[in-house]
Amino acid sequence: MTARDVTARDLILATIRRSLGVAGTEAPRRLEVTTRLSAHPSGVVPARGQLPPAARLDLFVRMVEGAAGTVERAAQAADIPAAVAAFLRGHNLPLAIRHGDDPLLAEVPWGRAGTLEIRRGASDGTDLAAVSHAFGAVAETGTLILTSGADNPTTLNFLPDVHIVVVNARDVASDFEAVMARLRERFGVGLMPRAVNMITGPSRSADIEQTLILGAHGPRKLHVIMVGDPSRPSGG
Amino acid sequence: MTQAGGHAATSPRFKDNAKAALADADLQNALKFVEVNFIARRREVADKLPEFEALRDSARDIKEHTLAHLDLYLEAYERRVVEQGGHVHYAVTGEDAQRIILDICRKFGARTVTKGKSMVAEEIGLNDFLEQNGVIPIETDLGEYIIQLRHEIPSHIIAPAVHLTKAQIEDDFRRVHTHLPRDRNLSEPTSLLAEARGVLREKFLAADVGITGANFLVAETGTSVIVTNEGNGDLTQTLPKAHIVLASIEKLVPTLEDLAQLLRVLARSATGQEMSVYTTLSTGPRRAGDPDGPGEYHVVLLDNGRSSMLAGEFRDMLRCIRCGACMNHCPVYHAVGGHAYGWVYPGPMGAVLTPSLIGIDKAGHLPNASTFCGRCEEVCPVRIPLPRMMRSWREREFERHLSPATVRSGIAFWGFFARRPRLYGFVTAIAARLLAFAGRARGRFSSLPLASGWTRYRDFPAPQGATFQAQWSAERGRTARPSSSGRDARAPGPP
Numbered sequence: 001m002t003a004r005d006v007t008a009r010d011l012i013l014a015t016i017r018r019s020l021g022v023a024g025t026e027a028p029r030r031l032e033v034t035t036r037l038s039a040h041p042s043g044v045v046p047a048r049g050q051l052p053p054a055a056r057l058d059l060f061v062r063m064v065e066g067a068a069g070t071v072e073r074a075a076q077a078a079d080i081p082a083a084v085a086a087f088l089r090g091h092n093l094p095l096a097i098r099h100g101d102d103p104l105l106a107e108v109p110w111g112r113a114g115t116l117e118i119r120r121g122a123s124d125g126t127d128l129a130a131v132s133h134a135f136g137a138v139a140e141t142g143t144l145i146l147t148s149g150a151d152n153p154t155t156l157n158f159l160p161d162v163h164i165v166v167v168n169a170r171d172v173a174s175d176f177e178a179v180m181a182r183l184r185e186r187f188g189v190g191l192m193p194r195a196v197n198m199i200t201g202p203s204r205s206a207d208i209e210q211t212l213i214l215g216a217h218g219p220r221k222l223h224v225i226m227v228g229d230p231s232r233p234s235g236g
Numbered sequence: 237m238t239q240a241g242g243h244a245a246t247s248p249r250f251k252d253n254a255k256a257a258l259a260d261a262d263l264q265n266a267l268k269f270v271e272v273n274f275i276a277r278r279r280e281v282a283d284k285l286p287e288f289e290a291l292r293d294s295a296r297d298i299k300e301h302t303l304a305h306l307d308l309y310l311e312a313y314e315r316r317v318v319e320q321g322g323h324v325h326y327a328v329t330g331e332d333a334q335r336i337i338l339d340i341c342r343k344f345g346a347r348t349v350t351k352g353k354s355m356v357a358e359e360i361g362l363n364d365f366l367e368q369n370g371v372i373p374i375e376t377d378l379g380e381y382i383i384q385l386r387h388e389i390p391s392h393i394i395a396p397a398v399h400l401t402k403a404q405i406e407d408d409f410r411r412v413h414t415h416l417p418r419d420r421n422l423s424e425p426t427s428l429l430a431e432a433r434g435v436l437r438e439k440f441l442a443a444d445v446g447i448t449g450a451n452f453l454v455a456e457t458g459t460s461v462i463v464t465n466e467g468n469g470d471l472t473q474t475l476p477k478a479h480i481v482l483a484s485i486e487k488l489v490p491t492l493e494d495l496a497q498l499l500r501v502l503a504r505s506a507t508g509q510e511m512s513v514y515t516t517l518s519t520g521p522r523r524a525g526d527p528d529g530p531g532e533y534h535v536v537l538l539d540n541g542r543s544s545m546l547a548g549e550f551r552d553m554l555r556c557i558r559c560g561a562c563m564n565h566c567p568v569y570h571a572v573g574g575h576a577y578g579w580v581y582p583g584p585m586g587a588v589l590t591p592s593l594i595g596i597d598k599a600g601h602l603p604n605a606s607t608f609c610g611r612c613e614e615v616c617p618v619r620i621p622l623p624r625m626m627r628s629w630r631e632r633e634f635e636r637h638l639s640p641a642t643v644r645s646g647i648a649f650w651g652f653f654a655r656r657p658r659l660y661g662f663v664t665a666i667a668a669r670l671l672a673f674a675g676r677a678r679g680r681f682s683s684l685p686l687a688s689g690w691t692r693y694r695d696f697p698a699p700q701g702a703t704f705q706a707q708w709s710a711e712r713g714r715t716a717r718p719s720s721s722g723r724d725a726r727a728p729g730p731p
Binding site: 016024032033067141192208211 | 266269270285286287290294298304305306307308309311312316320326327332377378382397398401402426428457459465466467468470471474475491492493496497509510511512513518519522523525526527528529539543544545546547
């Protein structure tokens with residue numbers, strides 16, 4: 001930080017305090033802020049997602065489809081390769097994908113899908129299809145939650161034409177608040193991975209005469225594979 | 237149309253701008269979509285969520301709470317950013333922010349920088365400044381890309397090219413993308429989008445630095461948040477060596493839960509979506525072991541007068557989350573579009589914010605460009621009292637003797653009677669009878685002394701009986717308690 005910044009910082013904080021008529025040292029004010037930050041109270045949480053497990057998963061599927069994504073259910077992780085291969089064939093795409101070091105995806109028996117070409121790591125923009133494993137999902141809006149890192153590189157979410165996202169049925173939460181709580185649990189209070197990507201449907205633009213078109217800069221297609229017995233999710 | 241050069245405001249020429257806009261056939265064609273699409277879509281998703289009104293209250297309260305403790309939340313936010321390896325820079329003015337950003341670009345030897353959509357970058361005229369200093373900025377949001385090709389400013393805060401037809405965009409693409417075959421078909425929005433995707437993909441991969449705005453900053457975690465549909469903001473911030481976030485200080489919210497509240501009203505109010513496609517929470521640079529992401533993460537916090545706005549009657553304006561609902565529902569915006577307002581923020585939010593940022597002497601016409609229908613306040617997700625604040629600006633303008641003499645004398649004339657309710661009732665009753673008598677043959681006037689501004693465009697209807705107040709008194713006398721008639725009559729409203 002340069003001397004100029006220190007001056008600017010002090011000036012801005014001083015002007016804010018003068019405008020608010022405070023010194024910045026008042027104990028009750030400081031307590032209110034630290035309490036809010038540590039208690040992080042939930043506000044209004046819509047009833048929409050507060051459903052028993054099976055109905056919650058149904059809602060998630062409906063909301064993803066409402067956002068122009070597609071969803072299929074797989075009973076177990078071993079079914080993922082066949083589902084991926086079938087999706088690629090169905091869209092006349094080459095049988096090639098890229099994925100990161102995610103433990104679930106690393107253990108998947110990709111060989112069962114025949115001649116599926118697997119590349120690993122971040123995308124350089126030449127991949128047509130990528131597979132990611134979502135940290136979680138939100139039934140309320142059909143939103144997938146992905147976290148950055150070697151397991152699921154962020155570039156896979158945006159550069160390929162087709163993004164296939166695996167999500168465990170038990171990770172599909174009712175609402176955003178449940179996901180925020182899980183983020184704190186996983187990464188620590190006040191800490192976050194470099195990027196948390198909340199994704200609701202494939203990329204789109206309506207900037208030309210307000211005509212909605214899919215596939216603006218990100219993926220043209222978003223396909224979700226929901227793994228696990230939909231009638232008996234184990235929590236979340 | 238307004239040129240982007242330094243964003244010299246044409247707001248003082250609002251009346252001329254508006255006349256030109258009304259006569260612009262392309263613009264009028266393009267504006268037809270705004271009224272129909274945005275309003276219906278917002279209504280539809282708002283109706284689907286029973287808690288929507290409660291969420292608006294919650295969103296308002298969160299922003300108000302944050303503003304009341306802004307100094308402390310800024311400090312908390314800064315601590316977290318630094319903890320996670322990011323850099324925070326403070327900019328008092330737009331020039332300060334420009335210089336800080338240029339320094340970072342130079343540090344990386346940047347030749348091209350990609351940009352996500354940022355209204356704050358428009359506010360400080362960042363593109364022109366970078367270009368003058370040898371750094372080429374490339375807008376990557378489709379709408380922003382189009383208006384950058386045309387050297388225009390946005391005509392809408394979330395749909396920057398909403399004033400253009402596809403034929404105009406085709407012309408621009410043919411003019412600029414000269415490396416592509418001449419006989420290609422660009423007649424449909426899909427082909428235009430495909431071309432922009434191809435052209436910009438190269439730019440994303442080549443850029444040295446990526447600059448985005450921020451819809452929100454989260455104090456709890458030191459996180460910046462962008463909300464997009466295209467994915468351009470994510471490619472902008474993920475691929476280059478450095479990511480610069482340019483955000484004004486009022487974007488702060490306390491916690492992730494507070495963020496969830498605001499996200500629930502933002503997309504619904506803006507585009508009528510349940511959620512925008514990409515909501516991205518960014519915290520610091522690439523971590524050890526990360527295979528992608530920027531190596532450096534810088535946040536430039538811009539004040540530009542906002543810390544002073546906290547003190548006055550325009551503080552509520554700092555709650556604004558830039559959804560655009562106010563302009564989508566504004567009859568004046570529907571008629572003249574965004575460029576007539578003459579600066580980067582159009583519509584009702586611009587009519588309140590622009591005078592704060594560039595001065596009421598330059599932007600005095602904007603708070604007058606309102607019918608006070610109140611729809612902007614009805615739809616504002618953070619319940620900003622926009623009409624009240626436009627009225628405050630009109631009062632200031634009047635107090636500072638900036639309004640024209642005819643307006644001043646007209647208001648003084650009306651004010652004389654308004655302060656004398658009995659005289660007002662007496663005079664208006666006589667005037668109504670005289671007009672009714674004079675217009676009894678046709679029932680309307682095609683010209684009337686002192687009212688040529690009205691009668692030039694439409695007939696003035698002749699009064700059909702007693703004045704409103706007389707009818708009101710009579711009606712109340714019939715239906716209400718007998719004692720209430722007339723005695724508690726308030727001062728009359730404006731004619």
